Amino acid sequence: MSRDRVYCVDCREPIPSDARVCPHCDAVQPSPLVDVGVVVAGVFAFVFGVVLALMTVGTTRLFGFVLVIVGFGLAVGGYTRHLDRQAGRRAR
Numbered sequence: 001m002s003r004d005r006v007y008c009v010d011c012r013e014p015i016p017s018d019a020r021v022c023p024h025c026d027a028v029q030p031s032p033l034v035d036v037g038v039v040v041a042g043v044f045a046f047v048f049g050v051v052l053a054l055m056t057v058g059t060t061r062l063f064g065f066v067l068v069i070v071g072f073g074l075a076v077g078g079y080t081r082h083l084d085r086q087a088g089r090r091a092r
């Protein structure tokens with residue numbers, strides 16, 4: 001699945017999939033693991049926020065709502081970034 005060719009985010013040259021830095025232009029490559037981490041953290045914050053918002057009152061409840069919004073943004077944002085990169089690769 002992740003064995004497909006990886007291209008530099010900057011110069012679009014093919015690079016080894018485990019390369020952290022492009023050998024052509026020295027651009028740092030984003031790691032898919034970061035996206036996964038962001039999505040997982042977002043989902044976790046979302047679930048935790050829902051629990052807080054439902055189970056508590058007052059300031060903690062407000063904090064729960066903020067967590068829901070932040071978690072949702074992180075999860076959707078990370079997933080969108082992931083999709084964008086895949087679409088960029090396929091368009092090549």
Ligand SMILES: [Zn+2]
Pocket residue numbers: 008009010011012013022023024025026027
């Ligand atoms: Zn490059």
